[in-house]
Amino acid sequence: GIQVEQSPPDLILQEGANSTLRCNFSDSVNNLQWFHQNPWGQLINLFYIPSGTKQNGRLSATTVATERYSLLYISSSQTTDSGVYFCAGPFSGGYNKLIFGAGTRLAVHP
Amino acid sequence: NAGVMQNPRHLVRRRGQEARLRCSPMKGHSHVYWYRQLPEEGLKFMVYLQKENIIDESGMPKERFSAEFPKEGPSILRIQQVVRGDSAAYFCASSPPASTFTDTQYFGPGTRLTVL
Numbered sequence: 001g002i003q004v005e006q007s008p009p010d011l012i013l014q015e016g017a018n019s020t021l022r023c024n025f026s027d028s029v030n031n032l033q034w035f036h037q038n039p040w041g042q043l044i045n046l047f048y049i050p051s052g053t054k055q056n057g058r059l060s061a062t063t064v065a066t067e068r069y070s071l072l073y074i075s076s077s078q079t080t081d082s083g084v085y086f087c088a089g090p091f092s093g094g095y096n097k098l099i100f101g102a103g104t105r106l107a108v109h110p
Numbered sequence: 111n112a113g114v115m116q117n118p119r120h121l122v123r124r125r126g127q128e129a130r131l132r133c134s135p136m137k138g139h140s141h142v143y144w145y146r147q148l149p150e151e152g153l154k155f156m157v158y159l160q161k162e163n164i165i166d167e168s169g170m171p172k173e174r175f176s177a178e179f180p181k182e183g184p185s186i187l188r189i190q191q192v193v194r195g196d197s198a199a200y201f202c203a204s205s206p207p208a209s210t211f212t213d214t215q216y217f218g219p220g221t222r223l224t225v226l
Contacts, residue, residue, distance in 0.1 A: 043220070086153070100145075100153045
């Protein structure tokens, strides 16, 4: 089946540090979404990024569809960035159902 | 514009009881998806519905689970005779009617089911 692998699985940062989260996928992706699940369990849409680069404040994302990976950059991290980051995509033949990676658990310490 | 609504937010059931989870999509959205998140895991697709139709239920357990999205009212995920392994967070997402493979899905806050 389709594999969505995220790395690293866990990440601990000091406030102010930068980080890069990676998402590899095993099949052609029709779009790719990044989500942040905050410590209260709420899922927040970060990016919808089938290809190219997008930026939103301190966050940016790049998807290279031909090489089947996406990167999420967090700059000047804050404690409120803590939580789990998921990437997910619908893949060819899968309607729009999202297949999620296992997530990267981020803890930002003051 | 209200987001995706789910209720209840927390649900406690004893083994053997029924659980009913409700999802109201965003205004103007006619596609609904249900996902389950077991503790410490990512979300897993369960079912994709449009109004009065089940489009893809490949992620639904074969027994005890059912879903509907009637012409009027919210989408319902129903779990009969719950067992402890059903304890999880259940998320609903919606997307607009023109969706094929390109539209963003917007998620509700989830229902956290605990089976005692």
